[in-house]
Amino acid sequence: xxxxxxxxxLDIKDGxxxxxxNFLNITDVGDPVELGALYAKMGADELVFLDITATNEKRKxxxxxxxxxAQKINIPFTVGGGISSVxxxxxxxxxxxxxxxxxxxAVLNPQLIIDLANQFGSQCVVLAIxxxxxxxxxxxxxxxxxxxxxxxxxxxxxxxxxxxxxxxLLTSMNHDGTKNGFALDITKAVSEAVNVPxxxxxxxxxMEHFVDVFGEGKADAAxxxxxxxxxxxxxxxxxxxxxxxxxxxxx
Numbered sequence: 263x264x265x266x267x268x269x270x271x272l273d274i275k276d277g278x279x280x281x282x283x284n285f286l287n288i289t290d291v292g293d294p295v296e297l298g299a300l301y302a303k304m305g306a307d308e309l310v311f312l313d314i315t316a317t318n319e320k321r322k323x324x325x326x327x328x329x330x331x332a333q334k335i336n337i338p339f340t341v342g343g344g345i346s347s348v349x350x351x352x353x354x355x356x357x358x359x360x361x362x363x364x365x366x367x368a369v370l371n372p373q374l375i376i377d378l379a380n381q382f383g384s385q386c387v388v389l390a391i392x393x394x395x396x397x398x399x400x401x402x403x404x405x406x407x408x409x410x411x412x413x414x415x416x417x418x419x420x421x422x423x424x425x426x427x428x429x430x431l432l433t434s435m436n437h438d439g440t441k442n443g444f445a446l447d448i449t450k451a452v453s454e455a456v457n458v459p460x461x462x463x464x465x466x467x468x469m470e471h472f473v474d475v476f477g478e479g480k481a482d483a484a485x486x487x488x489x490x491x492x493x494x495x496x497x498x499x500x501x502x503x504x505x506x507x508x509x510x511x512x513x
Contacts (some may be wrong), residue, residue, distance in 0.1 A: 265307075265510045265511050266481075266484070266504070266509055266510060266511050267511075268306055268484060269308045269309065269310055269485040270297075270301040270487065270490045271311075271378070271485045271486065272294045272297055272298060272311050273312050273487060274294050274327070274343070277294075278294070294327065295331055295334050298335050299340070301490065302335050303513075304496065304498060305497045305498055306336065306337060308337055308338045308339060308483070309339065310339065310342070310461075310485060311328075311340070312342045312363065313343025313344060314344050315344070319504070322422075324419040326357075328354055328358055328359050332358020336498070338357060339360055339447075340359065340362065340363050340431075342388070342390055342431075343364065345362055345364050345367060346374065347374070348381050350362075351381070351382060351386075352381075360387065361388050362378070363388040363390045363431060364387065365380070366387070368389060369404055372421070372425055374385060376426050378426070379427070384428035387425070387426060387428050387429070388429045388461075389419070389422040389427035390431040390433070391418060391430060391433065392406070392407045392435055393432065393435065396410075399415075400451075401415060402414075415432075415448060416455050418457060419452045419455060420455050423456045424455065429446075429459045429460075430461065430462045432445075432448065432463060434449075434463070434464035439487075439488060441488065441489065443467075443468075443474060444461075444462045444465045444481075445454065445464060445465060448476060449479065450479050453481060453482070454480065460480075460481050460482055462479055462481035462483070462484050463484075468495075472504060473483050473503075474506065
């Protein structure tokens with residue numbers, strides 16, 4: 263059995279790590295390079311850096327920041343935000359990123375997933391899905407959760423994997439920042455619908471929530487931000503707890 267992964271997420275705005283609740287009320291929590299290096303030292307399996315306003319403000323993720331991160335961090339990391347072309351990805355990978363995350367641009371232009379997978383390999387392409395439960399189902403939202411679509415989340419996940427996405431980063435907007443637990447139902451539905459790893463995101467508040475999302479939610483990895491940024495849960499303690507509960511993790 264593959265070990266479950268613990269992935270701190272660093273949302274970046276104007277070069278700073280920030281955090282919000284339900285994608286709103288954003289506050290500054292520190293330097294992304296320093297935080298990332300600390301998490302790597304503490305035993306994080308991977309890191310995700312998301313420039314949360316890049317798409318909305320029509321900016322590109324700062325390659326300079328990625329270079330700084332790569333110089334300080336010795337674990338795999340994914341970068342996302344404002345990526346819309348093969349050229350964007352080429353720059354970020356050259357700067358040291360291991361994987362890239364695409365979201366809005368992939369929905370607007372699904373050919374992008376094919377092009378990226380062909381150019382760099384599926385293992386490099388992470389499809390980020392921001393999803394919200396409305397009208398009795400889970401739907402895809404764009405531009406950092408600002409724009410609703412009529413695309414059902416499971417349908418889009420399946421299509422994206424067929425096009426070449428090698429991993430799904432699934433964030434529940436309903437649960438984001440609430441610390442009330444992950445969205446187990448949609449995480450399980452997506453995990454069962456695709457044959458690539460699914461990273462659950464949104465709602466981590468206790469160590470038990472991670473047990474739930476790996477078990478009932480069938481996630482391959484769990485991503486969190488607030489609980490790590492505010493030192494509410496330590497990564498070594500979390501991994502020890504998961505091990506005690508029978509969850510396979512790298513210690």
